[in-house]
Amino acid sequence: MSHSILECVMTPPLDPRRWVVLAILSGSLLLIAMDTTILNVAFPSLVSDLQPSSVQQLWIIDVYALALSGLLVTAGALGDRWGRKRLLLAGFAIFALASLMAVFATEAWQVIAARALLGVGGAAIMPSTLSILRDVFTDARERALAYAVWAAVFGGGMALGPVVGGLLVERNGWQSAFLINIPVALAIIAFGAWMLPESRQRREGRWDWWGVGQSIVGMLALAGGIKQLGKGGPTDPVAWTLLVVAAVALTIFVRRQLRLPQPLLHVRLFTNRSFSIAAASIFLGMIALGSALFLVTQWFQYGQGYSPLEAGIRLLPAPLGLVVTSLVAPVLMHRLPIRHVIGGGLLLMTAGLALPWLFQQSGPLAYLGLPWRSACSAAVSASRPRPRR
Numbered sequence: 239m240s241h242s243i244l245e246c247v248m249t250p251p252l253d254p255r256r257w258v259v260l261a262i263l264s265g266s267l268l269l270i271a272m273d274t275t276i277l278n279v280a281f282p283s284l285v286s287d288l289q290p291s292s293v294q295q296l297w298i299i300d301v302y303a304l305a306l307s308g309l310l311v312t313a314g315a316l317g318d319r320w321g322r323k324r325l326l327l328a329g330f331a332i333f334a335l336a337s338l339m340a341v342f343a344t345e346a347w348q349v350i351a352a353r354a355l356l357g358v359g360g361a362a363i364m365p366s367t368l369s370i371l372r373d374v375f376t377d378a379r380e381r382a383l384a385y386a387v388w389a390a391v392f393g394g395g396m397a398l399g400p401v402v403g404g405l406l407v408e409r410n411g412w413q414s415a416f417l418i419n420i421p422v423a424l425a426i427i428a429f430g431a432w433m434l435p436e437s438r439q440r441r442e443g444r445w446d447w448w449g450v451g452q453s454i455v456g457m458l459a460l461a462g463g464i465k466q467l468g469k470g471g472p473t474d475p476v477a478w479t480l481l482v483v484a485a486v487a488l489t490i491f492v493r494r495q496l497r498l499p500q501p502l503l504h505v506r507l508f509t510n511r512s513f514s515i516a517a518a519s520i521f522l523g524m525i526a527l528g529s530a531l532f533l534v535t536q537w538f539q540y541g542q543g544y545s546p547l548e549a550g551i552r553l554l555p556a557p558l559g560l561v562v563t564s565l566v567a568p569v570l571m572h573r574l575p576i577r578h579v580i581g582g583g584l585l586l587m588t589a590g591l592a593l594p595w596l597f598q599q600s601g602p603l604a605y606l607g608l609p610w611r612s613a614c615s616a617a618v619s620a621s622r623p624r625p626r627r
Contacts (some may be wrong), residue, residue: 258433260384263367264391266330266426269419270340273394274302274528276403277353278535279546280415283407290346295349299532300465305357306364308427308458312450314365315502318439322366327430329362330423337419352416373437382568389520390564396527400535406498449494450501456487514577519580526587532558 253504277299278285285295317325336355343349371388375381406414463480495501508514531553538549563583572580 242523245559246284252377252380255433256380256384259370259374260387262426262429262433263371264387266326266430267388267391267420268365268395268398269333269422269426270363271392272399272402273356273360273419275396275531275535276415276418276538277302278532279400279403279539279550280407280412281536282539283412283546284349287412288343288346288349289360290349294346294350296465296469298346298353301350302353302357302360302574304458304461305459306360307353308454309358309361310365311453311457311503313361315446315450317369318364319445321436322369323430323434323436324530325362326366326370326434327427329359329366330427330430332356332359332362334420334423334427337416337423339422340416341413343413356419366612370434370437374435379568379572382571386564386568387622390560392524394560396524396531400531400553401547404546404548407546426536444501446494446498446500449491449498452487452491453502459487460484478506515580519584523583523587526591527556530591577627 261601268504281295281299284290284298290298308506313329333356336352336359338354339355340349343352368385368388371384372381375384402418403415406418410417459480463477463484466474466477466480492505495503535549535553538544538552539546544552567579567583
């Protein structure tokens, strides 16, 4: 009996607002995820209207992800010091401002600048949502479910972006793909300021400006080098120059973080095999889902002549599959060995990506396997380490 009493005392109380907080954070993440793919269906209309050069077209597509990836580490550390709620709301203010800039853009460079600023806002928002969820959901089982919902919303938002974007673009032009962000961002700022709890992690010492610079340079060079390699091929000197810069900057960054008592990024987390496998699985799954959705959306419009809405509708199996599997994955995670759950998800994803080659066509059936892997890997990352079976 004394053991039960001690356990109750040591267990932190459940936050009564936790499900409302999950709803607000899911709505915020949905907006970020949709913005990564909503431009896919709006892109042909934008190109027809603004007539950007081929280089400008590449920057319009890529600059959002470049800014987002380059600033994630810095934004996460800044939220620990400044306050995650405060950073989240600031990120949405930036997001709304950048969307307004894109709506009134009349030149390609203005859209590029707006997309870069959207990436800055997204980088402030994404790590804050996960950190706040972890603080609010103190029960391990509820936290796993919350993280699975987080992954489902992110993947579903990526898949729903073309559908929503197609409906808006057909009726109101490409500017509407950005205009939708503004009222949603303002609503999240209002509800978030009222309902979200503030959380931070006390960090001693000065802000590591050198680490910030190294991480930004390294991530931007890495992303840019990979993109340039795909564009120019393995003989492109620019691509290899960027990759060398990335390797040097990130190596210096990692070695520096290992020496600091209060690092921007706890690199030693990646020595935990379960954490590394879960992180790599989520990373690869998001790459597969995002690239497949982009390429197929363009093929539907340019190759098959579908309208933006028709192209978006043909991608609906992805969000539907993701919603279903995000609910199933946490249950399976508690009943089966985690390696079986994530392995089954990877097999389903492989089948989904292989179907176009097997059937010599890219029908909607080919994308049923994409969402499962994202949901189950997020559930794995949210779970506690378990003994091997």
